[in-house]
Amino acid sequence: MEKQTVTIYDVAREAAVSMATVSRVVNGNPNVKPATRKKVLEVIDRLDYRPNAVARGLASKKTTTVGVIIPDVTNEYFASLARGIDDIAMMYKYNIILTNSDENGGKEVQVLNTLMAKQVDGIIFMGNQVTPELRDEFKRSKAPIVLAGSVDAEKSQPSVNIDYVAAVAEAVKNLIDHGNQKIAFVSGPMDEAINHDYRLKGYKKALKDAGLSYDDKLIFETDYTYKAGQALEPALMAAGATAAFVGDDELAAGVMNGLTDANVDVPGEFEVITSNDTKLTELVRPKMSSITQPLYDIGAVAMRLLTKLMNNEAVDENTVILPYGLMKRSSTK
Amino acid sequence: MEKQTVTIYDVAREAAVSMATVSRVVNGNPNVKPATRKKVLEVIDRLDYRPNAVARGLASKKTTTVGVIIPDVTNEYFASLARGIDDIAMMYKYNIILTNSDENGGKEVQVLNTLMAKQVDGIIFMGNQVTPELRDEFKRSKAPIVLAGSVDAEKSQPSVNIDYVAAVAEAVKNLIDHGNQKIAFVSGPMDEAINHDYRLKGYKKALKDAGLSYDDKLIFETDYTYKAGQALEPALMAAGATAAFVGDDELAAGVMNGLTDANVDVPGEFEVITSNDTKLTELVRPKMSSITQPLYDIGAVAMRLLTKLMNNEAVDENTVILPYGLMKRSSTK
DNA sequence: CTTTGATGTGAAAGCGTTTTCACACTTGCG
DNA sequence: CGCAAGTGTGAAAACGCTTTCACATCAAAG
Numbered sequence: 001m002e003k004q005t006v007t008i009y010d011v012a013r014e015a016a017v018s019m020a021t022v023s024r025v026v027n028g029n030p031n032v033k034p035a036t037r038k039k040v041l042e043v044i045d046r047l048d049y050r051p052n053a054v055a056r057g058l059a060s061k062k063t064t065t066v067g068v069i070i071p072d073v074t075n076e077y078f079a080s081l082a083r084g085i086d087d088i089a090m091m092y093k094y095n096i097i098l099t100n101s102d103e104n105g106g107k108e109v110q111v112l113n114t115l116m117a118k119q120v121d122g123i124i125f126m127g128n129q130v131t132p133e134l135r136d137e138f139k140r141s142k143a144p145i146v147l148a149g150s151v152d153a154e155k156s157q158p159s160v161n162i163d164y165v166a167a168v169a170e171a172v173k174n175l176i177d178h179g180n181q182k183i184a185f186v187s188g189p190m191d192e193a194i195n196h197d198y199r200l201k202g203y204k205k206a207l208k209d210a211g212l213s214y215d216d217k218l219i220f221e222t223d224y225t226y227k228a229g230q231a232l233e234p235a236l237m238a239a240g241a242t243a244a245f246v247g248d249d250e251l252a253a254g255v256m257n258g259l260t261d262a263n264v265d266v267p268g269e270f271e272v273i274t275s276n277d278t279k280l281t282e283l284v285r286p287k288m289s290s291i292t293q294p295l296y297d298i299g300a301v302a303m304r305l306l307t308k309l310m311n312n313e314a315v316d317e318n319t320v321i322l323p324y325g326l327m328k329r330s331s332t333k
Numbered sequence: 334m335e336k337q338t339v340t341i342y343d344v345a346r347e348a349a350v351s352m353a354t355v356s357r358v359v360n361g362n363p364n365v366k367p368a369t370r371k372k373v374l375e376v377i378d379r380l381d382y383r384p385n386a387v388a389r390g391l392a393s394k395k396t397t398t399v400g401v402i403i404p405d406v407t408n409e410y411f412a413s414l415a416r417g418i419d420d421i422a423m424m425y426k427y428n429i430i431l432t433n434s435d436e437n438g439g440k441e442v443q444v445l446n447t448l449m450a451k452q453v454d455g456i457i458f459m460g461n462q463v464t465p466e467l468r469d470e471f472k473r474s475k476a477p478i479v480l481a482g483s484v485d486a487e488k489s490q491p492s493v494n495i496d497y498v499a500a501v502a503e504a505v506k507n508l509i510d511h512g513n514q515k516i517a518f519v520s521g522p523m524d525e526a527i528n529h530d531y532r533l534k535g536y537k538k539a540l541k542d543a544g545l546s547y548d549d550k551l552i553f554e555t556d557y558t559y560k561a562g563q564a565l566e567p568a569l570m571a572a573g574a575t576a577a578f579v580g581d582d583e584l585a586a587g588v589m590n591g592l593t594d595a596n597v598d599v600p601g602e603f604e605v606i607t608s609n610d611t612k613l614t615e616l617v618r619p620k621m622s623s624i625t626q627p628l629y630d631i632g633a634v635a636m637r638l639l640t641k642l643m644n645n646e647a648v649d650e651n652t653v654i655l656p657y658g659l660m661k662r663s664s665t666k
Numbered sequence: 667c668t669t670t671g672a673t674g675t676g677a678a679a680g681c682g683t684t685t686t687c688a689c690a691c692t693t694g695c696g
Numbered sequence: 697c698g699c700a701a702g703t704g705t706g707a708a709a710a711c712g713c714t715t716t717c718a719c720a721t722c723a724a725a726g
Binding site for chain 3: 017018019020021024031032033036055057058059060
């Protein structure tokens with residue numbers, strides 16, 4: 001009752017040719033006489049032969065599979081990147097092994113190792129923090145690795161991103177231009193490079209450019225959840241802030257709803273601008289103004305870059321920076 | 334410069350034992366003298382040997398990889414299931430090959446085939462429609478397949494779901510109990526079994542139980558997008574509906590915001606209840622009442638069921654039904 | 667005709683494991 | 697002391713494919 005598997009050998013026998021020839025027609029090698037090709041193809045069809053990708057992988061040392069490490073699929077931002085990655089991967093006939101890392105360094109290292117054991121041809125890493133241990137593992141890998149929507153302070157790997165510093169600076173400048181003097185900076189954990197090394201830098205730059213002084217009390221470090229944002233309202237008010245830049249959309253939705261629920265008018269009394277321009281920004285009321293990022297494209301371009309790396313094609317630039325924008329909706333004046 | 338790979342053979346030579354023995358210690362086979370085991374382990378460590386999963390897969394005919402077919406990772410509902418799937422998979426040492434199908438029958442069949450070519454040990458399918466072609470492919474598979482959060486009218490495969498008919502009936506009854514006589518049924522494509530065979534059935538049941546008559550004009554078939562929902566407002570009003578059951582959260586958010594933007598008070602003048610209880614329900618204002626589903630668990634249980642199937646363990650019930658609930662928030666009275 | 671350079675094909679050696687089978691050694695027991 | 701019943705180990709055969717290399721074959725060129 002166990003389903004029988006048809007091998008390349010069966011096809012060869014039935015078609016009265018060698019395995020090598022069958023392999024050639026399966027792989028589209030042109031060195032096969034049309035008549036032979038036809039004969040083989042017929043047998044393949046008749047026997048319903050399907051090449052075994054595992055055997056293929058072992059023999060050719062290519063698995064046409066790439067590993068993708070994602071903090072959490074449930075997060076709109078990363079899910080959007082993942083979608084871009086998968087589409088391009090499919091276009092180039094690669095499959096994706098997807099694993100959630102929860103931004104947990106230990107798990108990341110472990111996952112990376114199993115991906116390498118599975119002989120993936122390449123890896124795309126998403127995550128806000130590249131620990132030294134992780135960097136070491138990266139170096140050990142013989143499969144190329146590219147970072148998508150994720151920064152590594154040391155730029156040890158190819159990556160595709162937007163210019164976070166400039167984007168945040170522009171967003172904050174916008175708030176300043178509206179007359180806000182006390183602008184809160186709300187972000188996830190500060191030990192993540194993206195927060196302390198990029199976003200905060202942009203924030204400070206905007207302040208400095210406008211001649212405003214930096215105040216610790218306006219920095220709110222929390223985690224990336226709706227609830228956390230919602231709970232921030234009293235603190236925000238106490239600090240006298242009249243606007244906030246927020247590093248994550250779900251968090252921002254929380255901040256905004258927290259304010260609104262406490263009868264603080266957004267944007268009248270308090271302006272909010274967020275970072276990722278996910279669908280979410282359109283669903284909440286007021287709709288949120290946001291830095292816009294080409295989410296899907298970040299993933300797509302990362303994957304495209306990876307395909308080049310896997311084929312040893314020349315790439316002009318290892319670090320690609322995609323354009324960002326600013327979308328004014330109703331959470332700012 | 335190409336990184337050298339250490340094979341089981343290298344380890345065997347260095348440790349002065351046979352490959353078989355190395356294989357045994359790597360696989361935790363007890364038939365190895367402790368002294369030998371220790372010796373081998375040391376060499377493994379020294380050489381930094383990592384077993385090649387592809388070779389392993391070929392020899393053992395097990396890849397410890399399962400395929401997951403998902404309509405779109407970007408969809409909160411399915412992403413939540415996927416998260417449950419991945420967690421349990423990881424717990425049982427499986428990896429996930431994830432592919433987006435866009436609910437496109439052709440793509441689904443194709444994807445299924447490449448998964449089978451990759452010799453996955455099992456498959457989890459998510460999608461609202463199991464076409465006959467797909468069902469045929471399922472039958473052809475030697476890897477077990479389970480449906481997660483997805484129905485097949487013919488129950489041809491193991492699956493885990495909630496009782497959609499009862500859930501929808503209860504939700505609609507709730508609306509009826511609030512005095513609504515004209516309740517709209519808003520769903521995605523009606524050719525999907527989940528809509529015409531389950532949700533609609535539940536809707537009709539509730540109507541019938543309450544002695545209300547069914548009216549075609551209150552059925553709104555559209556696609557699962559925010560925009561589509563938003564655009565529905567005029568039609569809803571024209572039909573004289575005073576409440577709606579909606580089959581998808583994003584769609585529901587659209588419906589609700591469309592109403593609100595047209596100055597229809599929700600829930601005062603119009604009640605809305607949705608289906609999936611994703612995070613989204615809490616982000617919009619008013620918060621949406623919803624059928625609650627154990628999203629993560631549906632994925633988790635499906636994966637757990639699959640592990641049993643893959644190990645040929647006995648399973649008492651192929652079709653598992655998880656409990657649902659009703660969460661009253663502010664979009665209903 | 668011969669020579670030459672494609673062009674088409676097959677034999678066989680891997681790829682890095684697992685697994686079967688046989689065999690040598692220990693034990694414990696009557 | 698002899699024997700049955702484990703233990704522990706190694707040789708070698710798969711697993712299903714790709715790829716190298718050598719060898720035919722054949723058409724065109726001399």
